Amino acid sequence: xxxxxxxxxxxxxxxxxxxxxxxxxxxxxxxxxxxxxxxxxxxxxxxxxxxxxxxxxxxxxxxxxxxxxxxxxxxxxxxxxxxxxxxxxxxxxxxxxxxxxxxxxxxxxxxxxxxxxxxxxxxxxxxxxxxxxxxxxxxxxxxxxxxxxxxxxxxxxxxxxxxxxxxxxxxxxxxxxxxxxxxxxxxxxxxxxxxxxxxxxxxxxxxxxxxxxxxxxxxxxxxxxxxxxxxxxxxxx
Amino acid sequence: xxxxxxxxxxxxxxxxxxxxxxxxxxxxxxxxxxxxxxxxxxxxxxxxxxxxxxxxxxxxxxxxxxxxxxxxxxxxxxxxxxxxxxxxxxxxxxxxxxxxxxxxxxxxxxxxxxxxxxxxxxxxxxxxxxxxxxxxxxxxxxxxxxxxxxxxxxxxxxxxxxxxxxxxxxxxxxxxxxxxxxxxxxxxxxxxxxxxxxxxxxxxxxxxxxxxxxxxxxxxxxxxxxxxxxxxxxxxxxxxxxxxxxxxxxxxxxxxxxxxxxxxxxxxxxxxxxxxxxxxxxxxxxxxxxxxxxxxxxxxxxxxxxxxxxxxxxxxxxxxxxxxxxxxxx
Numbered sequence: 001x002x003x004x005x006x007x008x009x010x011x012x013x014x015x016x017x018x019x020x021x022x023x024x025x026x027x028x029x030x031x032x033x034x035x036x037x038x039x040x041x042x043x044x045x046x047x048x049x050x051x052x053x054x055x056x057x058x059x060x061x062x063x064x065x066x067x068x069x070x071x072x073x074x075x076x077x078x079x080x081x082x083x084x085x086x087x088x089x090x091x092x093x094x095x096x097x098x099x100x101x102x103x104x105x106x107x108x109x110x111x112x113x114x115x116x117x118x119x120x121x122x123x124x125x126x127x128x129x130x131x132x133x134x135x136x137x138x139x140x141x142x143x144x145x146x147x148x149x150x151x152x153x154x155x156x157x158x159x160x161x162x163x164x165x166x167x168x169x170x171x172x173x174x175x176x177x178x179x180x181x182x183x184x185x186x187x188x189x190x191x192x193x194x195x196x197x198x199x200x201x202x203x204x205x206x207x208x209x210x211x212x213x214x215x216x217x218x219x220x221x222x223x224x225x226x227x228x229x230x231x232x233x234x235x236x237x
Numbered sequence: 238x239x240x241x242x243x244x245x246x247x248x249x250x251x252x253x254x255x256x257x258x259x260x261x262x263x264x265x266x267x268x269x270x271x272x273x274x275x276x277x278x279x280x281x282x283x284x285x286x287x288x289x290x291x292x293x294x295x296x297x298x299x300x301x302x303x304x305x306x307x308x309x310x311x312x313x314x315x316x317x318x319x320x321x322x323x324x325x326x327x328x329x330x331x332x333x334x335x336x337x338x339x340x341x342x343x344x345x346x347x348x349x350x351x352x353x354x355x356x357x358x359x360x361x362x363x364x365x366x367x368x369x370x371x372x373x374x375x376x377x378x379x380x381x382x383x384x385x386x387x388x389x390x391x392x393x394x395x396x397x398x399x400x401x402x403x404x405x406x407x408x409x410x411x412x413x414x415x416x417x418x419x420x421x422x423x424x425x426x427x428x429x430x431x432x433x434x435x436x437x438x439x440x441x442x443x444x445x446x447x448x449x450x451x452x453x454x455x456x457x458x459x460x461x462x463x464x465x466x467x468x469x470x471x472x473x474x475x476x477x478x479x480x481x482x483x484x485x486x487x488x489x490x491x492x493x494x495x496x497x498x499x500x501x502x503x504x505x506x507x508x509x510x511x512x513x514x515x516x517x518x519x520x521x522x523x524x525x526x527x528x529x530x531x532x533x534x535x536x537x538x539x540x541x542x543x544x545x546x547x548x549x550x551x552x553x554x555x556x557x558x559x560x561x562x563x564x565x566x567x
Contacts, residue, residue, distance in 0.1 A: 069442065070440075081439060087428075102446075
């Protein structure tokens, strides 16, 4: 259970997150909302790049907000960025290895685990390719593999389907659904793509202007009139 | 996956060139050229350090020649104060300069780009004043160890008493420096640096302690600069503060970029331009300041056409040539 309690973030006069609370307990959960709703800010709070004015985030009895960003990674937090962060001059294999270099809890050999996860995302045959030579989708898959190594506890994806084709998005959705089974990690997905969220997320948090406007099972949330209003700007369609 | 000690074609070329330099170069050089090549090899090691920092982390250090001065000062100081063999002085000078590099890294952790370059340039300026004020030890009394008149003898390595052997010794040290950098690049630190250069946020998200790895890199740069300074002290037996001006640090950084910071060939080009070219102009009876014009032309050339430096451009050309040949053969 990932417990977010009363998190508030201000940037000067702007309230990016206003007293947001949610308990994510399912294998895959989603966070949606229009542009500027505070989705990425919430993810940055979780990974430690943005400080909070108040609130707490706990998982397994650990208050995540007390840890430095790199220590959260050691603890088992993984995240991808809107733009995949793959080093151009490292191979696919090395790009994944760099994540497990600093992981504390590794069962068996690091090399074997990297190979297993590259196999899972379907990049095993391209492990020796340099980051610079990869296509956008290959970079994204490598990024997913990075999030899976080193016994992750929570994996967060920030708009993973951005710039992907319909077919690639579908493949990515299937992959995201396999993560809990393969690693035991809880997954959080942020995206604009409501179809992807409906496909992979069991529960969803909806943010608008930094406030929680709905939280619960995905289908219920998506049919909520308030959510429709936030997305379409009218009460009913 | 390739092993840690896998030698690339470029690596073999480097070893072959080093073997040639060790076996042949000292035998065919006059005493003038022996001293030029020895000092070029010392600067090669220092340039390798500053190029490494720029290529791996994108950080600009304009203190490298100042750090050489620190290493040289410590080596001279130890030489006159104790009876240690040269290797001990060299190691202590390199390690102390590494610690100095760490101190220099403190501002680097908060600043980057132009601001970092300015901080390191100010450090170089400070060192320049210290060297000019206190001079280098030459066997005198007291902490600063400076006396007027001729300096006391400097103990060279047991294995390299003659100028020829000392050139070989310095070349081997420079090769070890390159191997040291390359091993780092292939191991955990190299991967962490690659990710830090990509973005610090992604490095932190990967569990990389950004502060630690940046400090580590500065330490390596200091270690190589300090070793280079101690070797230079061994070459001449004395050091002159004019060698370690802040402007020289700027110069070797610029030349490292002209040569190509990502390649050993680039550091070599930089060292040749910096030390061998002026010596050649001297012999030809041309004013050595002409080399500045050539440096400027090289810099313009690199900025306009060769983002990876002369070495990067030449290697790229060589690769496409080989590929074209392969296609014709097929």
